[in-house]
Amino acid sequence: MKEHGPGNVGYIAVWAALVVLTAATVAVSYVHLGMMNVVVALLIASVKASLVALFFMHLRRESRLVWGFALTPVFFLVLIIAGTLSDTLFR
Amino acid sequence: MTGHEPHMDPATAREAATLGIWTFLATEVLLFGGLFTAYVIFRIQYPRMFYDDHLKLDRVLGAVNTIVLIGSSLTVALGISAIRKGKVRLLRMYLSFTILLAATFLGIKYLEYTEKFSHGLSPGTDIFFSLYFMLTGLHGIHVLAGMVVLGAVLYLAGKGKYSESYHTPVEISGLYWHFVDLVWIYLFPLLYLVG
Numbered sequence: 001m002k003e004h005g006p007g008n009v010g011y012i013a014v015w016a017a018l019v020v021l022t023a024a025t026v027a028v029s030y031v032h033l034g035m036m037n038v039v040v041a042l043l044i045a046s047v048k049a050s051l052v053a054l055f056f057m058h059l060r061r062e063s064r065l066v067w068g069f070a071l072t073p074v075f076f077l078v079l080i081i082a083g084t085l086s087d088t089l090f091r
Numbered sequence: 092m093t094g095h096e097p098h099m100d101p102a103t104a105r106e107a108a109t110l111g112i113w114t115f116l117a118t119e120v121l122l123f124g125g126l127f128t129a130y131v132i133f134r135i136q137y138p139r140m141f142y143d144d145h146l147k148l149d150r151v152l153g154a155v156n157t158i159v160l161i162g163s164s165l166t167v168a169l170g171i172s173a174i175r176k177g178k179v180r181l182l183r184m185y186l187s188f189t190i191l192l193a194a195t196f197l198g199i200k201y202l203e204y205t206e207k208f209s210h211g212l213s214p215g216t217d218i219f220f221s222l223y224f225m226l227t228g229l230h231g232i233h234v235l236a237g238m239v240v241l242g243a244v245l246y247l248a249g250k251g252k253y254s255e256s257y258h259t260p261v262e263i264s265g266l267y268w269h270f271v272d273l274v275w276i277y278l279f280p281l282l283y284l285v286g
Contacts, residue, residue, distance in 0.1 A: 008172055015165040019158060022279075026154045029284035041280035048276045056168045056269045062109070069110055073117035077124045081131055088132050 014055045021048050105259050112263045116270050119233075123274055126226050130281060133218045144219035145286020147212065149203060153283035156199050157275065163192035164272040167241075167265045177255030179248055186245040189268070193238045200231055223282055230278060233271045240264045 025044040029037065054060045059070060099107070134141045170185030207213070207220075214224040244264050247253065253261055 008169060011165060011168045011172065015161060018161045018164075022154060022157050022161065025280055025284060026150060029150065029280075038285045041285045045277050045280050049273050052164060052269055052273055052276065056164050056272075057266055063106075066109060066113060069113035069117065073120035073124075076117075077120055077127070080121070080124055081128050084128050084132060085135075089135070 014051050017051060018048055108259050108263055112266050119270060130222050137218060140217060141219050141286040148283045150283045152199055152203055153279050156196050157279045159192050159196050160272050160275050163189045164269050167268050171261055171265050174253055174258040174261050179253065183245055183248050186241055190238050190241050193234055197231060197234055226278055230274055237268050237271050240267060
């Protein structure tokens with residue numbers, strides 16, 4: 001079984017990146033940027049989530065089928081939020 | 092053949108288990124998704140309330156808990172990497188660390204809840220705190236469930252159930268644990284940082 005993962009050094013590098021991004025998102029939250037605060041926070045969160053999914057959850061090395069299973073709920077999540085907003089925003 | 096034949100070859104079994112856990116995680120995304128939707132709708136409707144209330148949360152404790160949970164994701168990943176090389180003792184050590192970090196997370200959460208209640212902030216205070224307690228509470232239940240699952244894997248590892256050639260349950264529980272981390276990665280900024 002040698003097909004695997006980024007190796008322990010890789011895992012520790014990903015962890016370090018996650019810690020740095022956490023510090024960054026907290027630091028930015030003390031600066032008033034208006035709506036941009038939300039955008040930056042969600043952007044950083046999504047980078048962190050991608051790192052966890054790709055490396056810790058090994059999505060990087062999974063088949064297209066598994067990718068399909070992983071991305072389908074994201075599509076439905078967007079659908080639920082967008083669908084509900086399309087109602088509540090225009091009442 | 093002695094009448095006990097495997098239903099499928101190990102690689103197929105592993106692929107089936109992987110698809111199974113990702114399917115379960117899909118239902119989990121949508122379970123949290125309903126609450127996230129409520130968050131988006133009400134945040135747009137009551138921006139002032141969300142802004143004022145999010146300042147009442149302790150973002151330092153929230154950040155510390157984020158680091159704790161990210162650390163527990165690392166220890167799980169390292170544990171899986173260990174068992175892939177057949178190192179059972181190392182796996183057990185990393186799993187123990189992970190469970191300890193999970194307990195730390197819940198301990199800090201307990202402190203936060205206690206502090207909120209002592210200031211009269213409860214799920215009934217307003218919509219922001221309703222969502223705060225629902226989201227973090229549901230997430231906390233997942234952390235607790237993760238501790239039980241990882242505890243079971245730790246116990247079975249001690250019984251010598253896992254090896255270099257067979258450790259699918261370790262991988263599957265690891266995926267669940269990383270998902271719990273993923274949810275928190277979004278909860279932390281949404282509740283503590285941008286309200």
